[in-house]
Amino acid sequence: MNEKPDFYIAIDTVASNTWPAESSVSMDNWLLRASRGVTKRANSVLAIGEYPNDPNWLAKIEQFYQDLGLPSIFHISDASPEGLDEFLQTKGYAIDTPCVVMTASSQQVSDNAQYKMMQNKSSVQMEWAEAADAEWLDVFLKLEQFPEERRDSYSGLFERMPAPKGFLKLKRNDQIIALGTAIVEDEWAGFVNVVIQEDHRGQGLGYVLMHALTEWSMEHGAAKLYLQVVSSNKPAVTLYEKLGYQPKYGYHYRIKYDLQPLVSS
Template sequence: MQTEKDFFEFLDRIAVNTWPAETSSMVDHWLVRASQGITKRANSVFAVGPYPREDNWLSRVEQFYHSHGLPAIFHISHASPEQLDLLLQDQGYELDTPCLMMTADSSFVAAKALTYMQKKYLTSLSVDVHISETLTPEWLDAFLHLEKYPEERRSFYQGLCDRMPSPKAFISLKEGGQIVALGTAIVEGTWAGFVNVIVHEEHRGKGYGYAILHAMTTWSMTQGAAQQYLQVISNNTPAVSLYGNLGYQTKYGYHYRVKYDLTALVSS
C-alpha cells in the first residue's frame, strides 16, 4: 500500500523531469545537477529516497559543485531522508527558498477558472490563446521580458525548454497583439506539471492568471492529465492565493540547503 511518503516521492520524481539540467551526475541514486548556476532547481542535488551507500557522498557532492564553480545546493523535501536537513545545517548549509508543492483535480480547476474568467468578463473574444508544442522565439522573448531576465539567460532557457519531455506546450495569452500571460505545461501519465507561469505586471488583477491556468489545464486534459501540480515559493502570497481559489491544496513543503563557501576543498 502506498504511504504518504511514497506519494511525496512520486510527485518529486515526476516534478524533477520538468526541469532537466544541462549537466548531471549520480551519487549512487541521487541526481546531482548543474546548469550555469541559473535556478536552484537546475543546480542542486535531488536528495530523494534513502541516503547514498557511499560513506563519502557529501564530499563527492561538494567536489562536483566546486569543479563547476558553484555553491553546493540540496533540494530537501518530505521525500528526503530523515535528519538530512539537520545534518546539512550542522555542516554549514544555509536554509534557502522555502517552497510549496500544490496539487489539484484538473476538471475542478478548469471549471473554477472559467467561473472566475466570466466574473472578469474574459471570453474567447477578448483573449487569444496561443499553444505551441515547441518553444517559439516569440514565447521566449516574452518570457524573458516578463520575468525581467537578462539576455544572458536566453541560452539556458532555450536549452531547458528543449530538454523538457513531451508532451509539452508553451502557452500564451494575447490581448491587442500583446502577450499578457504565459506558462508551460508538461504531461507525464495522468499528471500535468505547470512551470514558468507569469502574468504581465501591468495586467495583474484582471483575471489573466485564471485564464492562463484555464488554457494550460484544458490542453493538459486533452493529453490525459486528470490531476495537476505546481511548485511555488511559499511567500508568493498572490500566486498561492490564486492557486487556492482554483482548488489547489498544499501537499507538502520543500526548501534548499546551500553552502556557498567551498574553499576548504582547495586545501584538502
C-alpha cells in the same frame, strides 16, 4: 499534509523531469544536477530516498559542484531522508527559498477557473506551440526580468523538457501579455513559467491562463495537477487555492558557497 513517502518521491521525481538539467550524475537514489548555475532546481542535489551508500557522500558532492564553479545546493523535501536537513545545517548550509507543493484534480481546476472567468470576463487571444519560439523567449525574459545572457540556458531547458509540452501565449491587441507552459507525464501535469505582464494583473487573467493550461493538459491525458510555488508568493498561493489546489508538502534548498576541496588519500 500527511501523505505517504512514496507520494513525495513520485511528485519530486515528476517535477524534476519537467525541469531537466543540462547534465546530471546519479549517486544511488540521489541526482546531482548542473546547468551553469541557472536556477536552483537545475543546479542542486535531488535528495530523495535513502542516503547514498558511500560514507563520503557529502565531500564528493561538494567536490562535484566545486569543480563546476558552483555552490553546493540540496533540494530538501519530505521525500528526503530523515535528519538530512539538520545535518546540512550543522555543516554550514543556509536555508533558502521555502516552497510548497500543491496538487489538484484537473477537472476541478477547470470547472473552478471557468466559473471565475464568467465573473471576470476578459477578451484575449490564445496561441499554443510545442516549442518556445524566439517571440516567446523574448517576452519570457522581459516579464521575468532576466538578463539576455540567460537566453541560451532557458532555450536549452525548454528544448529538454519532455513531451507532451505546450507553450502558451495570451495576447491582447496582438501583444503578448501572459505566458505559461504545461508538461504532462502520465496522469500528472505541471505548470511552469506562469507569468502575467504587471500592468495586466488583477484583471482575472490568472484564471484564463490556468483554465487554458488545464484544458490542454486534460486533452493530453492529465487527470491530476501539481504546482511548486514559493511560499512567500501569497497572491499565487491564494489564486491556486481558489482553483482547488491544496498544499501537500513543503521543500526548500540548503546552500553552501564556501566549499573546501576534497582531500584525497
